Amino acid sequence: MADAAPSSTVPLPRTHPLDVRPDLTEQTAGAVVARPLTTAVQVRAELPGPAADAAARVLGVALPARPGTWVATPGGGRVVWLGPDEWLVLDPTTTPWDLEPRLREALAPAGGAAVDVSAQRVVLELSGPLARDLLAAGCAVDTHPSVFPAGRAAQTLLAQAGVVLLALSDDGQRYELLVRSSFARYLADWLVDAATEHRARRA
Amino acid sequence: MQMIRCPWCGPREEVEFHYGGQAHVPYPAEPAALSDEEWAHYVFFRDNTRGVFAERWSHSAGCRKWFNALRDTVSYRFLAVYRPGDPRPVLDGSDQTQHQTHHQKAGASS
Numbered sequence: 001m002a003d004a005a006p007s008s009t010v011p012l013p014r015t016h017p018l019d020v021r022p023d024l025t026e027q028t029a030g031a032v033v034a035r036p037l038t039t040a041v042q043v044r045a046e047l048p049g050p051a052a053d054a055a056a057r058v059l060g061v062a063l064p065a066r067p068g069t070w071v072a073t074p075g076g077g078r079v080v081w082l083g084p085d086e087w088l089v090l091d092p093t094t095t096p097w098d099l100e101p102r103l104r105e106a107l108a109p110a111g112g113a114a115v116d117v118s119a120q121r122v123v124l125e126l127s128g129p130l131a132r133d134l135l136a137a138g139c140a141v142d143t144h145p146s147v148f149p150a151g152r153a154a155q156t157l158l159a160q161a162g163v164v165l166l167a168l169s170d171d172g173q174r175y176e177l178l179v180r181s182s183f184a185r186y187l188a189d190w191l192v193d194a195a196t197e198h199r200a201r202r203a
Numbered sequence: 204m205q206m207i208r209c210p211w212c213g214p215r216e217e218v219e220f221h222y223g224g225q226a227h228v229p230y231p232a233e234p235a236a237l238s239d240e241e242w243a244h245y246v247f248f249r250d251n252t253r254g255v256f257a258e259r260w261s262h263s264a265g266c267r268k269w270f271n272a273l274r275d276t277v278s279y280r281f282l283a284v285y286r287p288g289d290p291r292p293v294l295d296g297s298d299q300t301q302h303q304t305h306h307q308k309a310g311a312s313s
Contacts, residue, residue: 067211067212067213067266068211068212068213082266083211083266083267084211086266086267140204141215155266156264156265157219160218162264
């Protein structure tokens with residue numbers, strides 16, 4: 001699956017919880033990068049059904065029906081399966097006050113719902129040869145590319161913190177990690193700690 | 204750590220799940236007609252099965268959906284998981300666990 005790299009990122013007027021960790025990338029040997037805050041809308045709909053169809057028309061792509069997957073939207077966003085009737089739309093190219101009303105107006109008459117959850121999560125990108133090692137230090141989900149290639153997603157626990165993990169590439173070297181904003185500093189600290197042994201080995 | 208298979212997400216660690224008690228406890232057909240004792244039985248009284256037990260679980264750290272499972276209360280082994288609304292699966296003989304065999308043998312010899 002082609003990775004939908006955002007062409008333009010719209011800045012959101014909020015303080016980033018990881019502004020206090022400007023050295024996060026350096027301290028994790030380059031493996032972890034905090035992404036700018038991203039527009040996120042939670043979609044509830046029955047699939048198949050009129051609300052799911054309405055969401056597909058707004059997003060330009062059908063809501064993924066297969067558990068544990070995500071799909072790219074034509075506009076450079078992602079739609080992540082969170083449950084059999086629940087999805088998370090991530091779109092760095094737009095704002096919550098644009099995307100949420102568009103989705104809600106389409107979904108509500110059809111029995112679905114769309115809620116702005118942009119403040120809920122922070123996005124971290126994990127990349128490079130260390131990415132899987134860091135995940136394996138605190139997460140039981142098998143991230144081997146043979147079972148977790150690009151397009152797979154998992155809601156699980158990483159170091160006891162609830163996360164959504166997205167696989168962006170087929171080589172096991174690029175992941176996106178969505179963590180709740182109030183857990184972001186804890187998880188950043190934990191990732192730095194998990195990377196310590198690798199930093200020492202490289203030094 | 205024990206892995207539990209979520210009907211949607213697949214096998215995950217036990218800590219991602221929450222226990223929800225006995226499954227298939229029907230809501231009273233005529234709630235207004237129940238005596239206090241019958242209410243108490245509905246609300247508080249549950250089976251205490253030794254062996255295969257149908258119970259509710261929630262994948263609280265994952266898809267947050269409720270599902271049912273058949274679990275052996277002696278070995279803790281999960282024998283089947285099924286979605287809400289699906290009928291309780293019938294286990295064939297190979298799923299019966301060791302302790303029941305022992306139990307039956309002990310019963311037969313005494």
